[in-house]
Amino acid sequence: MSHLAVEICGLRLRNPTMLAAGILDETSASMRSIAEAGAGAIVTKSVGSEPRPGHGNPSVVELPFGLVNAMGLPNPGIAVYAGEVSEAKKGGVPVIGSVFAGTEDGLAELASLMEKAGADAVELNLSCPHAKGYGAEIGSTPELVEVICRKAKKTTRIPVFAKLTPNTSSIASLAKAAERGGADAVVAINTLKAMAISPEAGVPVLANTYGGLSGPAIRPVGVRCVYEIFESVKIPIIGVGGISSGRDALEYIMAGASAIQIGTGVWMDGPDIFSKVNRELLRFMEKHSYDTVRDMVGVAHHGRP
Numbered sequence: 001m002s003h004l005a006v007e008i009c010g011l012r013l014r015n016p017t018m019l020a021a022g023i024l025d026e027t028s029a030s031m032r033s034i035a036e037a038g039a040g041a042i043v044t045k046s047v048g049s050e051p052r053p054g055h056g057n058p059s060v061v062e063l064p065f066g067l068v069n070a071m072g073l074p075n076p077g078i079a080v081y082a083g084e085v086s087e088a089k090k091g092g093v094p095v096i097g098s099v100f101a102g103t104e105d106g107l108a109e110l111a112s113l114m115e116k117a118g119a120d121a122v123e124l125n126l127s128c129p130h131a132k133g134y135g136a137e138i139g140s141t142p143e144l145v146e147v148i149c150r151k152a153k154k155t156t157r158i159p160v161f162a163k164l165t166p167n168t169s170s171i172a173s174l175a176k177a178a179e180r181g182g183a184d185a186v187v188a189i190n191t192l193k194a195m196a197i198s199p200e201a202g203v204p205v206l207a208n209t210y211g212g213l214s215g216p217a218i219r220p221v222g223v224r225c226v227y228e229i230f231e232s233v234k235i236p237i238i239g240v241g242g243i244s245s246g247r248d249a250l251e252y253i254m255a256g257a258s259a260i261q262i263g264t265g266v267w268m269d270g271p272d273i274f275s276k277v278n279r280e281l282l283r284f285m286e287k288h289s290y291d292t293v294r295d296m297v298g299v300a301h302h303g304r305p
């Protein structure tokens with residue numbers, strides 16, 4: 001009998017789909033509605049130590065093949081958001097707290113505050129492509145990624161995930177550094193650094209000029225990144241980038257992902273995307289006689305066991 005349940009870093013998920021950071025995760029109510037819609041876990045929005053308004057508008061450009069966003073890490077700060085995390089847990093699925101900071105000490109402190117708020121795991125945002133001093137600015141060198149993960153592991157008992165940037169010549173080197181630093185899993189990928197220009201106005205569309213491309217266009221990049229990381233580390237990989245069908249999820253799983261996240265797909269198709277992806281995954285597994293998701297992880301490297 002095929003089933004969708006997975007275990008990742010000790011977290012038991014009823015299925016391998018998670019809400020990605022940054023979409024419909026501003027409040028506990030929206031996060032619980034995603035749990036009700038069928039997600040196996042929820043990742044919170046990226047939260048920092050202090051409230052931040054984010055970048056000015058326009059902060060999102062919709063394209064036929066995805067989105068370019070420069071939200072700029074808007075969030076109410078951990079002191080306020082902690083209450084949303086504990087409430088979100090009532091949705092009955094694991095809640096993973098995404099955090100950002102400009103230093104390794106800042107990230108370690110936020111990781112521990114997320115644990116106190118009740119998060120089941122923490123996701124270190126080492127990859128936002130357009131926020132000065134944060135994200136990819138501190139997550140692009142293996143040495144720093146290693147130190148950041150080591151510090152976060154020292155201050156927390158819950159699993160630590162490192163969300164990595166694809167805007168680098170070797171995402172596998174970043175994944176290896178995260179593993180050396182003790183990270184329990186890596187998440188790949190965040191958005192691709194991008195921009196849009198209005199020919200009529202003759203200026204960049206986004207107030208921040210630069211943003212991050214997400215959605216169907218980046219799926220082949222994400223799948224390639226997961227494939228490369230799988231060959232380099234032993235810790236689990238969580239795949240994200242352009243997933244909106246069971247088939248898309250299967251690409252990531254067969255490249256090496258033990259679970260997957262959906263962000264822009266929720267923006268495009270609504271929360272029902274979780275039950276749709278899960279239904280399609282299960283149908284495929286039944287048709288092709290895979291009992292578990294785990295049996296499909298990395299199949300593109302070594303063939304069926």
Ligand code: RRO
Binds near residue numbers: 070212
């Ligand atoms: O808030 C954002 O602008 C943002 C973040 Br934190 C991120 O990690 N990735 C992204 O594309 N946008």
